[in-house]
Amino acid sequence: MLDLFHLVLQIAVILVAARLVGFLFQKIHQPQVMGEMVAGILLGPSLLGWLAPGVSAALFPPASLSYLNALSQVGLVVFMFVVGLALNPSDLHGYGHAAVLTSHVSIVAPFCLGGLTALYLYPRLSDDGVTFTGFALFMGAAMSITAFPVLARILTERGLLRSRMGTMAIACAAVDDVTGWCILAYIVVLVRVTHAARPAWVTIAGSLAYVLIMVFVVRRILPAFEREFRKRDRLSDNLVAVIVVLVLVSALATEWLGIHLLFGAFLMGAIMPKTPEFTHYLLHKFESVTVVLLLPLFFAFTGLRTRIGVGGGRAIWFYSAIVIVVAITGKLGGSMFAARLAGMPWREAASLGILMNTRGLMELVILNIGLDIGVISPAMFSIMVLMALVTTFMTTPLLEWVYPTRLLRAQMDEVHKNVA
């Protein structure tokens, strides 16, 4: 039975913790979302459950967590729609071969290193219920993801969004996001097919048919929303509700096909019309409730599943160190090296590598999917969450060190003078 008192209390505590820790992190020049992620971890067994197990058990009794999970999943569905909406194919125009090389290397390098690490970690942190192929591909995909929304926020805050390096980072992150989600869809199908009652060909053929219908049929209907928006400068509540229903139907279709709810929501956002005013309007409509209310619930739910430093002894810290080093080497090193080869100066290439290394919340989304389908164990999940926190946390200070704001401003002024 729904324990409404517990659920409302949990939401209140999570929101207070998220805003408070988010505020503190902003004070140390970290993005708000980083603080919210940490708040989620602090509410779980890694801190609250360790310091005050009684309080933790009273606040988050296991039976009540399914409701929190359900709410956070709804939030993620809307969030993935927002992520897809923010992706714009025109970001990729004009970057040619350099962007293609950099983005592909920024996926392939961490992916391969993730696979290589899987050779060592599979017999230690997995079991025979998971195939090595599934484990290694998941490790690769989780290592190669970039947090597109966090990256965009960092670039905006630092005034780098319109710089050469900033636009290149956005282009590469967009390619990474789409590629990463395609690879993950394949892994989910690969893992689920072995346990599913539905034949594999139904999932594969169905997914193909679904993508074709979305791209060639649904995408042609969607500009009607944009035309309506242009006429009235807004969308009626009924039309917004229709968009929400379309997102939910798309999410249900991918869930039914055996991929995952989130793929459908993401694709729906990705095929929406991309004129800036319309996109901005929809982002404004959907983002506030999702970011302020629902995402902190997802962070808390993730935190409740994360047991950093609890059990496993020293070996877990050793495995964590390996994963963090591999993740940084593959993503930061791979992107930096490729950008330099493509002709970027060292400082910009290094900054690009640092930005691409931001995994943030997208990593948490992927890890939760991995834990849900059983491709990673609880310990592996905790290690990867720690890696996501470290790589996201290091972005801002490292970027300031490699590309100081004063230098950036001086270069921007120089450009403006030359234009004038």
Add this chain to the structure above:
Amino acid sequence: MVKNNLVAAYLLLVGMPVLGLLGILEAGRGIPAPPSISGDWALEFDPAAPCANGPASLRQPALSISQSGTEALITMNDGHATTLEATIDGTTLTAKWLTASIAGKLGARTLEGKMHFDGCAPVAFRAVRQAPKKRGE
């Protein structure tokens, strides 16, 4: 010239690692992993043994196991959610008051061993893994 260099760089930095990844996936196929025991387990005790019903508070499914490679966390369904840290060495599961051997194939795995309860001689038991719950249940 620049385009040729980029093509060469692409082949070197993307093509070669992809081939390497295929090699890694092939090499990993032969790596053995610990037997999977995560999930809920129903316990059956030897009816002839003393304390054959186990602790009165234990309800079915009596054990819930969360596994991470060779480490596992066993939660007893005894009303207090008593937890035991366990290790898996080959096909042997060892915890504070439980030793069992893991048998059977992945889909039909069983645990057979002995459990120690206060005031009783070790009791033989057999555990059968329950069908996994669907997501969201």
